Amino acid sequence: MEYKGPVIVVLDFGAQYSKLIARRIREAGVYSIILPYNVPLEKIKTPNLAGIVLSGGPASVHQPHAPLPKMEIFDLQVPILGICYGVQIFAQLLGGKVEPAHQKEYGIAYLKHKGNSELLNGVHKETPVWMSHGDQVTAIPPGFITMGATENCPYAVIGNPERKFYGVQFHPEVVHTPEGQKIISNFVHTICQTDSTWTMGNFITQTIQELRGKINGKKVLCALSGGVDSSVTAVLLHRAIGDNLHCVFVDNGLLRKGEPEMVEKVFRDNFHINLHCVKAQERFLSALKGITDPEQKRKIIGSLFIEIFEEEAKKLGDLSFLAQGTLYPDVIESISATGGPSSTIKSHHNVGGLPEKMNLQLIEPLRELFKDEVRDVGKQLGIPDEIIHRHPFPGPGLAVRCIGEVTAERLDTLREADAIFIEEIQKAGLYNQIWQAFVCLLPVKSVGVQGDERTYKEVCVLRAVTSEDAMTADWFRFSPDILQRTASRICNEVSGINRVLTDITSKPPATIEWE
Template identity: 50%
Template sequence: MANQLCIVLDFGGQYNQLIARRVRECGVYCEIKRYDTPIEEIKALDPVAIIFTGGPNSVYDMSSPHISKDIFDIGVPVLGICYGCQLVAWTLGGEVKSCEKSEYGKIEISHNKGSLIFKDVPEKSVVWMSHTDYVSRVPEGFTVTAASADCPAAAFENAEKKFYAVQFHPEVTHSEFGKKMLHNFLYEVCGCKGDWVMDDFIEKTVAKLREQIGDKKVVLGLSGGVDSSVAAGLLSRAVGKQLTCVFVDQGLMRKDEGDFVEETFTKLFDMKFVRVNCQKQFLEKLKGVSDPEQKRKIIGTEFYKVFWDKIREEADGGFFAQGTIYPDRIESGKGNAAGKGSTATIKTHHNMVEKPADIKFDGTIEPLADLFKDEVRAVGEKLGIPHDLVWRQPFPGPGLGVRIIGEITEEKIKVLQEADAVFRDEIKKSGIESELKQFFAVLPDVKTVGVMGDHRTYDHLIAIRAITTDDFMTADWARIPYDVLARVSNRLTNEVEHVNRVVYDITSKPPGTVEWE
């Protein structure tokens, strides 16, 4: 690894990815490792910093994830966050107890002057707390550096050994100076150089791809989303016409999206573009299926079946490439904490499917496998990919298949495509598009009674969803002006066949998720 490395050890916290993203935003390359990664393996990676994540457990419960005390003897600065904070205390001889009064949400803390973690941070600031245990006694050699009304050790440190711990979550935006605190840890404590730069990433990756691929061919499974598009851009820059992109249009994309993808890639890149239209095949496989996870697996499996069948027609050795990004690997259960401290697999990613044994490649290329989504977008812009494509809103791998609740039919796809297009058009015209991080329509498996003219109708309900968020870990429903909602509702019921009712989802995350399935 040419870049300096910060390791995030995952103890099952829901913000493990967010911590790593924040570190990278500070210009330091960061990877997430399991909490039980062997010490020798960590030492071999030669990190400049180690961060312990939060987690849902209690350190005094011996079935919870723990770590060897040896981690503190390898000479690398350590920062413990939330559960990680308690783990630092417990492992080094401090004491952790259950809170008489738990802290959750925005809490004001006061810190002592002189701590490098709080350099240039106001003496009083608001942070995000989420804990039911607390450090009642810090280990020998440590000093308490911050406290809240109900938490006597909101932060503590052993500055000489460069061990730091904070009970709150500096990585979330609710902690108003949290990113500054992380920056201070990385630069003031660890002496990081800030050598993680996207321009360098592109240059190094293209050079590496050219060396790896040589004069061989590459086949990329193109979904039309941001990730595979940027992967295609990198590969096209590296090897040009040696790249073949196979675009499987399963009929579950947004209105006219397949045509947009084909037009963009045939004009923008020097490559071979192959489009496979197969909506009927997908609909047949999905007939009668309503379970969301089963739908995801069928769509993912069928996508690759169609893809590989096409590849068999043109198979000529070389490499297989895909747009896998770092969160894909983590959420699919690779790289996160194991056992009781593990983060649950929320969904199955469509691009984590094995290749068939009968098709032989010289290897698999995943040029974005270590990047987060915001980093992928930054690379896309620097590659000259159109802004509208790079900044397309997140779209699930199975497409509209998980925005149609219940069984998927051709009629439902048509209704949702039209409804989603109307909603998106009206938001764009309203001038509030930039205020929303994501917005889309959903077709629940619900029909309602309505009246149109003198006739009674019994037709589809459309739910619309719009959120604001800084990190997608938490999200709030967007306060769309009533006049905009009125126009959306009027257009949906008047312009989209088989729609007679519109509802607006006002659920935040948590307790809901952004998508419905």
């Protein structure tokens, strides 16, 4: 989709929060994109450019080869906001001074200001802000004035109102700065003079029009998993092209309890989408027989999925496009913190190299959206909450939660235990507070006593984490009552398990999934 409204460009200097900055700007109703700091000026200088944000970053402006923007960005006659490292860029390049801070600030500080600034309009005169810096501005450039300070940072907010250049040493984009969203809104609305035109309703309307024009009566193939990304992709496409969309859903026997039935009910019965369901449980289990290595599992499942998908595509014939649920974070170019060459763009292929192999054009209607925006689109399209807010699920499915060999019997055991855990979480009203929750079945057995008899059965582990983006995660603190009830139900209702453990490891050092 080619967005026609105002755009705020976030120049990324290797910050861990660049995506968060862009999301906060979009939450204010203004479209935002992330570009590498060293991108050619022509990519920044678009007709719709309304403002620029210089992100934070781990570097020091004094380092050799420190990442710095091209000086020409200061001549584009658009407002610029520098955040953390970004404010230090202003000072370094425009005639101020940056030095190591006498007192480094990490964590909460208290910003004091006089309220005479467009940037801080409506912000309390003393407000908590989140600091994370070793260097700081010690002299401001000509034309700049001081607008706010903390106890250890005299130039916490600076600005040149005439040129509409502003800088903050703290991070307004994080939740630890309670009035940060107000500051960002002031920048994008008051200073950049934009309206809140970026809405998911507008996105849906414009995307449907563009899809109709691009597809022009031809057939589109879409791999449907039942996850939020592929589901929203399918329903959005169906709104645009109707029966010219063909969705393929592969039931590989590695799905959660009730998942195949739910997919058929929602997409075939409710949305009346052309849904081609392939029952392939035996093929997958046969290919996985005797395999215990997780990487081998992934490769076998991935290649078999592509094989089946190709078979179905041939049956349909006369296809022109392949649709995928690629999201914006999948295609953002990552930046080297040292200012060196940026790494390659991350690719996201639900179905491997199929577009080239099958001579299909790729369609990615969600590639400009963040996950929370995709959920909003899904909600507006009428997709049920059970899909919209479903926890992430690995591509290889239960095969990588069934530690050791994957068999039909072990999968049934795992499926039942997992369903009980999720049911207890939902009953407690905790499901939407948790990023991911699931059960793993371990390749060990333990001795137990059930019904006055000795048992020797399998062991399972409960895993639940909170996270913002899955890059880091913390284990979720359940009450003992929920854990006790879950463990009791699993041991009583699932015939193959007599012991339940809880995983309380964060990421890092562990990953979220066990395999």
